[in-house]
Structure formats: structure tokens, C-alpha cells
Amino acid sequence: MTTPPPSPKPRRGPGRPRADEAEQGPGAQERIRVAARAEFAARGYDKTSVRGIAKAAGVDPALVHHYFGSKDELFAAAIELSMEPALFVPAILGAGPDGIGERLARYFLGIWENPVSRAPLLAVMRSALTHEAAAKVLRGLILRRVLERVAADLNVPEPTFRAELAASHMIGIAMLRYVVQVEPLASADPEEIVALVAPTLQRYLTEE
């Protein structure tokens, strides 16, 4: 899935587009998704509204409801947009079990090192910790869309459980390095972290 620019079409005049303009179709849907990610990242789960997302996407709130139904579905779409590139790149899972721990650790740290992808991921963690509705969305999404797809490629007993252990380590590193910012972890060279963590992920994902 690629990320389109927030406003793909030039407008005829200045100001907000009107609801009766031609806004429908996959372009608008993608714009809403990108706007949802930005709004949840900037404001958190609680303060983000369907109306605010509609405004940021330049569409009528009714169109947002039409495509996504509810705030929780928008939150799920925003998470998916943030996480899919992090976990489904064929370079990580498709290249077979050799070195999978190292590839996964390096890619995950890369996502967090980039401020553009870090902000929505932080918003997701914040929301999951503070709002049961957000945690529920995340739970369904993590379980069904991310971990089970990772697990399907693994050749170990209880592959989903193993994938969750690997994910838990990376999430905890993100929490201590980027949120609490405890030293020396916060300033460590990413490659130093990869070197120590890769064997752990490799063991969880490949050894019986």
C-alpha cells in the first residue's frame, strides 16, 4: 500500500472544498485514511473526531461515515496504514528463515527512527494504554492482520505465540528508547541494538 499526498487534486478555488464536489472514489478513501493517521498521531484517540478527520481530508463527514462507519474503524485503518510497511515487506518474511531476526530488528528500528512513522506508532501505543476501545481495536488488528500473517510463515510450535514474544521485545525497546528515553539505550547506535536483539528474535521465530 502506497501513501498518496493528502490533497491529490488541484482545487478550483481557495478554502475548504464543498460537500457536493466530486469527492468520492478510492482517492477520497485514501485521503481519509492518511488524514486519520495524522489526526490520531497529533491529537490521540480521545481528542480525534470524525468531523476533524473529514476536515483534514477535505471531504464531508458523511463520506467518512460512508467509508469507515465509526471512529474505531478509522483508528483501525490508521494503525494498519502505519504498521503494514513495518511488518509485511517481502524482504523480511519472504527471504526465508536465515537472518530473519536481524532483518526484522533492523526494519522495526528503522520505522521508529523515522519521525514520520514514529508519531503515529507512538499515538497508537498511547491510545492503547489509555482507552479500552483503542486497545480492543489494536487487539483485533494485531491478532488477525499482523501476527497471524507473520505466524503463517513460521515453522515453529505455537507460531502466533512466538511472533508475539518477538513483537513484545520490539515494543518494549520502543517504549524505553523513544518514550521514556532512558540512557544509554536512547542514544545507542541502532546497529548495536540490532546485533544484540537479532539472535533473540531469530530464536523465537525459528527454533523449536
Place this chain on the structure above:
Amino acid sequence: MTTPPPSPKPRRGPGRPRADEAEQGPGAQERIRVAARAEFAARGYDKTSVRGIAKAAGVDPALVHHYFGSKDELFAAAIELSMEPALFVPAILGAGPDGIGERLARYFLGIWENPVSRAPLLAVMRSALTHEAAAKVLRGLILRRVLERVAADLNVPEPTFRAELAASHMIGIAMLRYVVQVEPLASADPEEIVALVAPTLQRYLTEE
């Protein structure tokens, strides 16, 4: 450090104790610490006040200020009260490097399995994710009081960094198991988690 009961002395009459009663001394200080932990756990960092902690401890707010100075110092005291038993029991660190990973994993999960200690730890994680002031307190406290004391007993290069990697794994497991509650991790037998995680902690804490 042992945890005293919230109200150690029987009162002469019903209702809140008056500020001019004999409330000073280490008994009151401990009572304030325990009340702070309960208040931060129940209300979170933002909604907890010095006044509310004083009321819960049955002391005058001036006495809380006298002992702890500010809300941030109370937060630090509440964290310390929650974390010290989890990390400083001599049974974990004092018994030498053999089996240290297994003892640490089992003890940490035990703390989270117990709802009494889980609530304040959850509150700490929530606060650190949502309030920079709380993250700053946690950063200072984790670094100075917890990780450096753990690291002092380790015989590896960069012991604080190693201790942080071990801590990050346990924090991430807590996040996925107890907060997001993703299955099968959320319902797994703690001993199954210990069996897989112990070798990871053992490697971080003992292998060069």
C-alpha cells in the same frame, strides 16, 4: 521495603483526622507513600493531586509538601514503592549468574499477575506515555535507582545497556499481555512464558 497498612493507628472518632493531631514521623511518611501509589494507580498522573493524596493518607497537605516537596517527587516515591520489590529481592540478583534469567522472568511475571502490584505499574506506564513530566521522573528513577543497581552486579560489557534490553522485553510482554491482551499471550501459562524468555534474559545479563 515493607508495605505498612494504610491506616496504622485506630482513630478516636469517625471522619477525617484533623491536621493538628499527631501525624508526623515515619508512620505518616509511609502512609503518604502508600496513598500516593494508590492515588496514581486509580487516577493516573494527571488527575492525582497533592491534596487528594493528603486526604487519602489522613494528613494535612502541608505535611505532604514537607516530606515530598512536589507531585513529581510523590510520583517517584510511588514508582519506587512499586518497583523495588520487583527488582531488588536478593533471591534474584544475590544468588549469582546461574539461572538469573529464569528468576528475573518468573519474579517479574509474578508482580504483574498480582492485581495489587499490577495497578500501580500500569499507572506508571500510562503516565509515562502521556505526560513528559512523568516520563522524566521515570527516566531519572529507572536509570539512577534501578538499572544502575542491577548493572553493578553484572559481569558483561555495557551492563546498563544489557539491563535495559532485559527490562524492555519484560515491559513489552506486560504491554501485550496485560494491556492490549492479545491472544494467545494474554492467556498463556506464566511458566510457558518464563521457559521461552529466560534464555533471552540470561544471555543479555551474563554472556559477553
